[in-house]
Amino acid sequence: MESRVFDAALAVYAEHGWSGFNFDAVSRVAGVGKAAIYRRWSKRTDLLKETLKARWEWVSAIDTGTLNGDLIALARMMFDAHAGPCGDVGFHLRSEPRRFAELRAFADPYRDDLVHEGRRIVRRAINRGELPASASPGLIMDVVVGAVINHVSSTPERLRSAMIAKRDQFIADLVGLVGAGTSDA
């Protein structure tokens, strides 16, 4: 039952965001009675928090040995999360905590994890001499993560399967631009 509720809760959150995330909708999509859901999760915040923990893959430690490899791995992770069937979860998690304070306690850590992973990637690249000491982790992350998300979110529906087929080429071009743009800084 838990597994069906998590699947349904992720789909409902992806489709409607926090303002449409309620036990009625989750119950309907999951085919599980509302009373049973309430007994297990008494608040919507608990249900969403546990759903994200169970179903929303996030930054796993990246360490391929090169800056290029690390940025490709990071870009793929972001691409797959946002282009997937519940990709709107990623967009909601980025914008909703500003509007709904009750989401911050468990949504902000997703952003913070990404920031920390970016800092580690850039610090290692500086140590290996791949980046100048002045390289800005924040800027590099904004470029890589931002470009992937912009690419996925601004591609019209009819071009979506072509976009997915060309994922690796897009990422190679993007990471190539970042490498050339930061190496002589």
Place this chain on the structure above:
Amino acid sequence: MESRVFDAALAVYAEHGWSGFNFDAVSRVAGVGKAAIYRRWSKRTDLLKETLKARWEWVSAIDTGTLNGDLIALARMMFDAHAGPCGDVGFHLRSEPRRFAELRAFADPYRDDLVHEGRRIVRRAINRGELPASASPGLIMDVVVGAVINHVSSTPERLRSAMIAKRDQFIADLVGLVGAGTSDA
């Protein structure tokens, strides 16, 4: 009356998105009776469409004479739109048309305008010899627009005023990276 309704409608859409965009909320925020709003706009789509036309500044033609200048102007435009008090309008316009078909007819053109402006900027830069003929307008736009939006949307609330104060430095660094990253491509 129209002006108050547009202000209220923009604020309601920024805060709640399409699923919370209704005549009750707009009427309450505007202090204008619902019947009067209905008489002027019979459908929510009409109200949102006209509100965006009246209140959501979008890409105005950019042509500063250099690639650097054009990208700075574009980045500023994106920064100011998304960091402003109704900045969430920008986020909704990017993600909601995929979920709500009724928005596409008037929301998609905002994306298309941006794509066309990006193509014009890159084409002129190629003609001036500032970019190689192989430069990809799509990638350059994803990097500039995506990085600005990522920067604005991932900055925590407590760092927001510092982010706004450092806008021009962030944009100079970003455009510098893009220039270095594309010139030897």
